[in-house]
Amino acid sequence: MKTTRLFFFVLSVTSGVSVLLSCRDDAGPGVFATVKTAAMSDVTPLSATGGGTVVDAGGSPVSSRGIVWNTQRHPTADLPTKTDDGTGEGTFVSLLTDLVPGTTYYVRAYATNGTGIAYGEEVTFVAADPYTTLDDAMKVNMEALSIPAVSLAIVCQERLVYAAAYGYADKEAVQVAANSDRYRIASLSKPITAIAALKLSEAGMLSLDDAVFGDGGILGNDFGAPPDGSLKDQITVRHLLNHTSGWINSPDDPMFRANDLTQAQLIRDLLANRPLVYTPGTQESYLNFGYSVLGRVIEKVTGTSYETYIKEMVAPMGISTLEIAGNTLEERLPGEVKYYQAGFSPYSMNVARMDAHGGWVATATDLARFMVHIDRNTHVPDIVSSSLQAMYFGDSFWVHSGSLPGTSSLLVRLDNTFSFVVLANTRTEDDYDRILEELYTVVRDHILMRSKWPSYDLFDQ
Structure with missing residues (x-):
């Protein structure tokens, strides 16, 4: 019988935000890609800039990469709120749009290869309040x-x-x-x-x-x-x-x-x-x-x-x-x-x-x-x-x-x-x-x- 396992470690940081160091959905034998989530920048009430880096493609070429975000923890790539930022290894930049001002979002970079989808660290940010x-x-x-x-x-x-x-x-x-x-x-x-x-x-x-x-x-x-x-x-x-x-x-x-x-x-x-x-x-x-x-x-x-x-x-x-x-x-x-x-x-x-x-x-x-x-x-x-x-x-x-x-x-x-x-x-x-x-x-x-x-x-x- 096939067993699906999730491996993750949670590290508490001084900001009070929990950072997910690694999380992979096992979809079969092989090696997943290794991906890191970039820090958020240029945060406005309606948009923000993020991205990530595919450090290693793993056991097969990376066919898609980007970021996924949600108002709930641990967003996954089956959500509509994601970007598609090309293929292969290397750094990519992503634009998040249609945000709700003042709302907290959770973001992860992802990379897909023949083995499955790998996720980077989870980062959080708050869409700017226009009043501020x-x-x-x-x-x-x-x-x-x-x-x-x-x-x-x-x-x-x-x-x-x-x-x-x-x-x-x-x-x-x-x-x-x-x-x-x-x-x-x-x-x-x-x-x-x-x-x-x-x-x-x-x-x-x-x-x-x-x-x-x-x-x-x-x-x-x-x-x-x-x-x-x-x-x-x-x-x-x-x-x-x-x-x-x-x-x-x-x-x-x-x-x-x-x-x-x-x-x-x-x-x-x-x-x-x-x-x-x-x-x-x-x-x-x-x-x-x-x-x-x-x-x-x-x-x-x-x-x-x-x-x-x-x-x-x-x-x-x-x-x-x-x-x-x-x-x-x-x-x-x-x-x-x-x-x-x-x-x-x-x-x-x-x-x-x-x-x-x-x-x-x-x-x-x-x-x-x-x-x-x-x-x-x-x-x-x-x-x-x-x-x-x-x-x-x-x-x-x-x-x-x-x-x-x-x-x-x-x-x-x-x-x-x-x-x-x-x-x-x-x-x-x-x-x-x-x-x-x-x-x-x-x-x-x-x-x-x-x-x-x-x-x-x-x-x-």
Whole structure:
């Protein structure tokens, strides 16, 4: 009678992992190949690199070799989770794919000859957790780009599944960054203003095609009458929303000059003295000033201040950290980070005057709350309905960024499942978009590589 025997020795190592020194399935007379399992490397959430070496082919040529892996001990070559990495003696490299992040795997090299299948040592590894790799990647980028602090919020299916803070909210005070930190959000103020205008339109309090200036316009002649023939009386709410008013930032962006002028004085000046470059509605030219005017439109139709209306609008969402920023370091709000910029002081601007186009401060988590109420998904009620097909809100993917001295911000709708917010307390002075591009790429890539997400909702905590 034929007897099948298994020979193995188990050696305990300091890592607590048991290593199988040798294990052969007797399939008949002859000599098995001798194979060693290589250590794992390049471990990511979804893949890893392994391999092995066929040291001796044994009594007959090696017809196949590779590695096999499983979530249970002692994986065998009859599993579908294996590689086929050629024949013969020598070293081979194997790629493991379709891993589950955070899962422990057991791996063995194998070699098949005429006698049967021989296995090498068993090694273990854990597929990387994207949260860990995301945190590591974020810290690497912060160091490379000299970013003092970053706040991050990730939404999956309208649930807040990850919120993290990195670095120092105030370097001099050695104040560690926290999720509760508030940041100037710069032009992320514009989606907030746009949604307010769309909400007022749905309520019948204005039409997007209403004229803004002149007789019959929403603001009428509150800031002076538009000059005859200037076409400024043709500018509509829709034109301001879409940056197609006809004004451009030439010779300058009016919102960044003459800090002592009020909003009303700036509007009077441009209405009287700066001609339109394009006929309203024909050309797009990004214009902060247009959203400043929208703030005044909101005030006119609601009969209250712009800040008051926005706070009332977002309060039912559970948003409480939204507030118009102060200008100076001494006017920093409770819980607000400190801003850093080498080339230009973040505290030399009239940020409060920017209200509707760039003046808000908020936490990343509260901006994520705002996003789930405008994402056209069904679990969380949206603040407006049909109007969300207007502008970029109707797109399956959109990114809105913000940038000021001392501020970089991102609000991203990645798809119907994911969105995220990133806030930083500096910007790259030589290239304003560099921080935004780098941080966007880091977060997007780590979202896409993770296959499973938690079921909890941090919004509820």
